[in-house]
Structure formats: C-alpha cells, structure tokens
Amino acid sequence: MSVITRFAPSPTGFLHIGGARTAIFNFLFAKKHKGKYLVRIEDTDLKRSTDEAIQAIHDGLEWLNIVPDEKIIYQSQEVKSHVKIAVELLEKGFAYKCYLNSDELKQLRFKSRENGSPIKSPWRDKLNKNNDDSFVIRLKMPSKGKTTIRDLVQGEVSVNNEILDDMIILRSDRSPTYMLSSVVDDYNMGITHIIRGDDHLNNAFRQVQIIKFLNWKEPSYAHVPLIHGSDGLKLSKRHGATNIFDYHKMGYTTEAMFLYLMQLGWTANNENDFDLDKIIKEFSLEKVNKSPARFDIKKLNSINSKNLRQKDLDEVLELIMKHFSLKLENIQKYRLKSLLPELLKRTNTYIEIKDDIEWITIDDFICNNKDNLLILKDKNTTLKEIGFLLNECIWSKDSIDSCLKKYIIDKSLKFKDIGPILRIALTGKTSSPDLVTVIYELGCTISLNRLNYKY
C-alpha cells in the first residue's frame, strides 16, 4: 500500500513556522516512500476561517515549495459525509444523544476538574423520552481497558480508557466537530500516516475509537513536537516573526528556511546541503526528536548566508530585483551580478545589500555621506593622481592592482593611506569588497568620474 500523508491546517491565521515544519515532515515522508502528500484545509469553523488565511497558507506552502500532489481539499465541503458517519455511529449504538444544557455542562466540568475524571453525561445510558431537538451526539467511549498508540515519533503511548471523555461528534446545530471530521476525511482520503503537532497526541486516543467502532484500518501516527521560542516558551510574536512568509520578506531563501526547519528536531547528514533527493532518501520519522526545539535565528542566518553563496547568481539577482523593485539596464544588472558574490559574503539575508545597490547601479553616484565627504575634500589631489594612473592602465584586475601599488611606492605611502579614501570616493562607504574588484567591476569611466569629482 502506498503512503499518503496530509498537512491539515485550519485557516484561522497565517502559516505558522511550526505548521510549516509539520508540512515539511509530511512532504518528506511521503516523498521518501514514493507516496502522496496532500493538503486539507480544516475550515469547519466558518466563523473563524478567513479567505486571507487560506491565501496565506497557500503563499507559505508555495514559497517553501511544498505544494500538494493533488488539489487542496476543503473540509467544509465534506460535512455531509461527516454527518452520515455520526448518524451511523448513533444507529449502531456507538454514540448517543446528549441533552445537557450549558449550565449543566459547566457544573459537570467543574466537578470533573475537581476529582480528575472526565465528564460523564447522564444521557449515556438514558433513552430519549422528551423528543426535543436540542441535543448533541457524543461518542460512547470505552470505559475499561486501555488504548495504545504506536507513534512513529513518540513511541508506544498508552492511556487508560476511563480518562477518555464522551466527546461530541455532532453539535446541536447538526454540524460535525473537528474530532469527527478529521477522522472521516483522513479515512476518505486514504491517509496512511498522520503526521501532526504533538498537541494532537491526546486527541489521537479519542479519535482512534471512532476508527475502531467502524472497523476502519488504523493509520500510523507521528506526533512531532512543537517549536519553541529562544526562551523555551511557546513561540509567540515577541520572539519575532512566526509567520513563515515573513521570512521571505526578510530576505531568507526557500532552501535555507526548508533546511533550517527540517533540522529542528531532526539531523541531516549535511546541514547546509539543499539536495532534496538526498534529504528525502535520508529522512526518517523515527529519528525526529521527542522534545521541543527552540527557534534560533542565528542558526537560520548562518544557513541562509551559506545558501545564498551557493545559490545560482541569477536567481539571487532575481530575488533582489523583485524585493527592491529594481528596474535595471543590462549593464547595471551585469555590474550588480558581478559584485554579488563579494557582497553576499558579508550578509545573512539578501536584503542586507540594500546600502550597496546605489553605488553599484547608479552610474553618476557620488558619495552623499557628510562626514565621509569632508575626508574626501582634503584628498582631492590624491584621488586625481590615482585616477590619472588608472586611465593609463590596461583594464584587468592585475594591472589595476599593480597600478595602485606603484602609486604607493612612488609616493612612499602605505595602502591604508589611500585605501579608505578610494573606497569612500567609489562607494560612499567605509567598508566594501576589495578595491581592485570594485574598480574593475565599476569600469574605467565610472571609476574615473568618481575619482575626479570636485568634492
């Protein structure tokens, strides 16, 4: 039987980092077993589900490049089949109508919390005699024995059936609850492996009862731990961005994000190598850790920086042009691309090259930093003299290099006497790629213009 996994987010917000990692695990596992990875939007709570959220989930998945193998399924469109199962469960005596009102429930809940036992509805063994319509359908949980789940991540976990509460599967408005819908959809979709956050582990014991009542084949479970913030607490806004798509906006690459997320709780052979085929081959749920990992932006930065330097230059250029809405002539584009490898050595994210775009792409760029300008004023002649020499020189890195060195020797100077001012005149900055490269890539005309400018 071939493997089918699913990522099942509820569209009540953007795609969370933790959710994204769950999706990645689902994707990886399915691919490893040459199966299918599906996405199901759990939008049964119509009040809280929004179109923006659905779009955000799309955007996030698309950015991470983990789009499902089949059309996305919307749970809200499957409610009929969920209700049908609820009725079947009722008819077969595995579920019952419960007429408890909210006040009665509140009291029961209070009691149950006190003595640590689940809520017991008095209607479990009573028949409907008043014929009224305000009921919910509850599942008749087994009260003896225990239920054990062989979880691919958590191992074998057992729980005494007496702690299972008679969960509601159909609300009083006849809509199915998540506890039912999820199980039915997984069955209908032929899901073989349920990989989800470990906040669902407790649900598994209850949901599996439906499967047992109906004699369905039990899927395999893998409950992966949640991701925590740097302080070990649940990831929230104050830890930084939790929306996966924000990391795109911050200049992280798809590959880096994928690499980082998948390594939170799982160890790859090579943490910086984004070779999807290799990753898929290596991936194993059994090796996923049981304890929650902390999100560490510094590690992400490191992976991103390395990925940026490995990545195809045209792709990086494309990302940069898109991010900064740059419209460049071919010559400027070429200049930027040529200097890119040097710039990328100095950044974690590609948006950090922001300050370098102007001096590279604007032909008549002139230093506009006041403090730096003052320095240049005194050195006008030096710049001109160097400019004169450069004008005579063959345009190669070697000859530019020897040209500069010759000047130093002739004037008995040190490189640090001309380096900083050259750099400021050419780039407007006090740090940049090495000067020979800068001069060479900027070209003779532009370099001379900047050196000969009257500051």
Added chain:
RNA sequence: GGUCCCUUCGUCUAACGGUUAGGACACCGCCCUUUCACGGCGGCAAUACGAGUUCGAAUCUCGUAGGGAUCACCA
C-alpha cells in the same frame, strides 16, 4: 490539579551498555588581509539532581526537580 510526553555544551544535536562525550551555530583568540567580510587553525563549553541494576550507565529502573502538551457544542 488529572493524564501523557520530555530533559546531553548558551542553542540545534551525535554517541550497539564500553568514545579523551563528537559536530554545527553563537562566542573568544590566532593566521590570512587595503576596510568589512569569506576562508584556515585553535579555544571555551554539556549528560538536570539523587539512588539502584551492572565489571562498566548519557544510555536500563525508580524517585526528585524543571519544562512541555492536553483537559471546549476550537481546530
């Protein structure tokens, strides 16, 4: 509080019951160097605590402490 799960350098983690407890990120130092980087070399740094089993425990058992998940007519 009940139930379930977890605990190895600051962080992510590796280690058939036998390793000088390994790697990566971060940090520090040195080298390279015209700046900032990249790179190279090196350093700091961990088995939560306490018992037990064993010739031998990070690894198995129990207890303690700490952390997490969950306990809805949400998903």
